[in-house]
Structure formats: structure tokens, C-alpha cells
Amino acid sequence: MNREIEDAGFGADSELDCSTLGLMNKLRDAGLRPTRQRLSLAHMLYSKGNRHVSAEALHEEAEVAGVPVSLATVYNTLHQFTEAGLLRAVAVESSKTYFDTNTSDHHHFFIESENRVVDVPASHITVSDLPEPPEGMEVARVDVIVRLRKK
């Protein structure tokens, strides 16, 4: 087991905490090999509370942290995580895609002046009187985006 962790690229001075072990299982469960890059990215994503990151931002963060990952791999990883249900893509504005580490039922504030996304617990917004979907269609998800501007 220790061998495995070593192989994954965590040297003697790295934290070999249960969070890392948890991540490996998280990835395995999702059918994704716990590679060095995926573990690093997962670590950055999930060890700081709920986050909303763009591919570009995560890539830079990795560089700063001295973790060599190509941008293409960041994109691949984000999409794989999303497909696996480990992340959720948030569509706030049609230019950048934001990935939300919070996959539970909730909504979003979008602060337009800062291009920043903030979670709003689902319990704090009630959507009712939803109309019937057209024939043969069903509701996949309801996204509520509360756009905020400076007062």
C-alpha cells in the first residue's frame, strides 16, 4: 500500500494523510486511475472547501504549486471528474466554464463584477409551480442563478 502511494508520486516529505487515501478511492470508484496528476488536481480541488474553478485557473494553481500538469490534462481531468459526478459544470456566462466541487443540490450567486460564483444552499431557494415539460421530456436539473451587482 505504501508502495502504491509512493508510485503515485508522493515523496517522503508529502502529507500521506487519509485525505489522500480517500482521494485515491474516490478516483478508483469513479473508474479513473489515481495518477499523479489526477491526485494532485483532486487534492487542490477538494482540500479547500467548495470551490468554483476554471480550467485555466486550476492549471495556474498547479504550476504555482510546482505540480507539472499540461493544460490539456487539466481539461481532460475536469471533464472526467464531471462525468463521474465528482464535479458539476456551472454555466453562468458563455465564455468560461466553471467547475463546482459541490455536487449536491444547490444554486448559485454570480457576482458579475468579479466573475465569481458562490454557492447558495438549495434549502434557501424554493422553486415551485414548475410548468410541465413538453411531451417526452423530463427535468434533468433546475439551475437558479442569482446575478448580483454592486449596489
Add this chain to the structure above:
Amino acid sequence: MNREIEDAGFGADSELDCSTLGLMNKLRDAGLRPTRQRLSLAHMLYSKGNRHVSAEALHEEAEVAGVPVSLATVYNTLHQFTEAGLLRAVAVESSKTYFDTNTSDHHHFFIESENRVVDVPASHITVSDLPEPPEGMEVARVDVIVRLRKK
């Protein structure tokens, strides 16, 4: 007045109906010169009920209709219209921007399999218990997107 309309590029066989006159005023009121291209685009946008178009789609539509407009002008026009409150940008997925000719308070169905947007009257969705916006912020708008998939 008729002169003006002729200058705007509407020949003898064009419909010089009040809809066109209305459009000219609509543009003037928005502080936009009623040029040939803007009038044509406005006409395509507003004479067929509520629509959700992408720049690319509108550009093609113009070409088919024999109205020569460059794609850059279509983009410019759509943005100008949006700033003027004549259109509303809908963010459904982070790749294409859709422009909605319905600027009144309402929400959207998004049919993922067809990349199609459909209006839902605001009266058919109730959003309640909205949380307090952070200090110094106010709600600019609440967007509800009901994502549909084939059953």
C-alpha cells in the same frame, strides 16, 4: 419621412409597414442609427415572435434572406441591442451565446439534446426564500434554467 425609409434601403417592393417604422423608432430610442443592416436584423429578430438565436444562426439567416451583413456586424448589433435592453443574453452552456428577443421577466427550458431554448413565463415559476445577497450587493436578475432531457 419616406425619403428616410428609402435611404434605409427598403425598395419599392419592400413592405413599408408600421412594423418597420416602429423598428426605426425602437433603434433611435436606443440611441442607435437605423442603418440598413440594423433594420434588417431587427426585422428578422422581432417579426417572428419570441426567438432565441445565436450570432452565427442570425448571420446565416440574413445570408439566406439575401441581406448582406458581415458576421462582425451581427455580433456588434446583437451586443448593442442587448445593451440597449432590446435583447437579453441567455447563458445556457458555455460555448455559444443565445440572444432572446423576449426581454420581459421570464425563465427558460433548455433542451440539451437539441441545444434549444424555450421560454417559460415567469408566472409559471415561483422562486421564494431568496437568501440575502452579500453586503453591498443587490440582485440584478434571477435566471432559472430548467434543463430537459429525453425521457
Add this chain to the structure above:
DNA sequence: ATTTGTGCAAATCGTTTGCATCTGA
């Protein structure tokens, strides 16, 4: 005459892809 809009082509931005190379089970 002066300001504003238009078209084109090149530039940019975010994202995806092809392919040779490497790595984990």
C-alpha cells in the same frame, strides 16, 4: 463635414484533438 457604422481579415480566447511517449495495474 463630422460622426458613426460596416466589412474584412487577422488576432484572440477558451477548448479540443491527434499522436508519440510514458505509466500504472
Add this chain to the structure above:
DNA sequence: TCAGATGCAAACGATTTGCACAAAT
């Protein structure tokens, strides 16, 4: 071993921009 992952650079699609030309007031 060998399917699966990575990196790089080139390809891509949507959108923007710079600038010469044309049209509107």
C-alpha cells in the same frame, strides 16, 4: 504487457479587434 494517461503542438469554433471605407445626420 498494454490499456489507459499525459504532453505538446496544432487545430478549432466562437467571438473580438484594427483599420480602411461607406453611410447617416
